[in-house]
Amino acid sequence: MSVPRFWRRLKNVYNLIGTQCENCGMYYYPPRSLCPKCRRSSLIIPFKFKGEGEVLTYTIVHSATKDFEKHVPYILAIIKLNEGPNLTSQVICSPEEIHIGMKVKSVFRKLGEESEKGMIYYGTKFVPLLNHSGK
């Protein structure tokens, strides 16, 4: 992805900032400039998500694209945020630990790097909400 294209969405990616529709109250992450429910763009405001949710489904990726080949195997998941919306991200835990319904929270991590340009992506990943010692 080009540098301007990545920078444009930095604040959303780094801080889990999405949007909320002031008209119907729905939360959106990734952010949207138009509420798909109301289809009115003027009433959309930024919203910072708490970053807690649960694993809706997951996979362990063994074969990746160039940007991620150094990171295999990694856990890719769809996370349901407590505020409502779902997003795609990675979960950092052991393959034995990951399961549907697992409670997770967001952390700031390196996402990947572009092989040709050497650009490194940072962004939000998720970790188990309760660590082992905290039990």
Add this chain to the structure above:
Amino acid sequence: MRDVAIIGVGCTEFGELWEKSFRELFVEAGVSAIQDANIQGGKIDALFVGNMSGGRFIEQEHLGALIADYSGLASLHIASTRVEAACASGGLALRQGIIAVASGYHDIVIAGGAEKMTDVDVETTTHALTAAADREWEGVMGATFPGLYAMIARLHMHRYGTTQEQLASVAVKNHHNGSMNPKAQFQNEISIDAVLNSIMVADPLHVFDCSPITDGAAAVVLAPADVAKKYTDTPIYVKASAQASGTLSLHDRPDITTLDATVAAGNRAYRMAGLSPKDIDFAEVHDCFTIAEICALEDLGFVKKGEGGKATESGMTAIGGEIPINPSGGLKACGHPVGATGVKQAVEIVLQLRGEAGKREIAGAEIGLTHNVGGSGGTAVVHIFGRER
């Protein structure tokens, strides 16, 4: 609106065709469709070219003009349009062709699709295909297409008790069908164990759960139904052409295990044709991954939600079963040149309905359905064809 018929079909062999270029593939499929329809090139009014990613695979855009030129139709200045909807590009090119004839804008139209995927290395191909998902919110997080469909499979297994063996039974059946298709990329039988023991790509999907990287092209000739018999004794009639969109990202889908664009396109097609799932004799569905065929069975209404795995394992979808699915071998065994797939599905339906499908012929079939999906379900295209108008 006029009724539309397919009066000719053509298809290249599918596979890693290193000796053939993109333009040669399309021209080969187009010319065999024109010869099959027994028409002169000068009769053709318009051309629709389904293609996903010429820009990335062969660094070539402006494919409408390229194909018109190399088909010898540029001197006639015919209208030529490239159509893109990721892996549903072919199905959508077919639909655009049908609409063009149905509306009366054009009479004789070629709708085709082609993809040349093996001119670049596998990583580049994988990266290009990932552009069918949301680059900014899926791809950049490490999502791959096998990864997205693996997440559908994982939840389907969790919720409905679908097993890896049931997933594998889709691949086994489609390889069996492919073994009877001389154009298929894979014409070998495989076993459940072979699927389960193949390399893991994205858990729970093994490499044999995935459709391959393929070069190939397919084309059909469309005409108004009223004049179709002038060209052929066995026109195949378009009974419905439907298209629906869904969210681009899998995570935004109301139900991760349902491609709701497929449900919508299917319902529109059934309504248009005045038919129900029970009336369909066989179908070519979008099995880009084994789980995708299971979801398609459910989302098209052939079985209840959650029962697609069991149905496949029971033999219901085999040739000779209650509703044969993917007699061509599907994307899995026949191959998946993404822009060509949706058109190849229609070619298979036509061959079957004409009784020209050889060893894989479904005896007595009258009505066939095609189902072509873009990405993880952002686009779905469903067509229904019949021997009778």
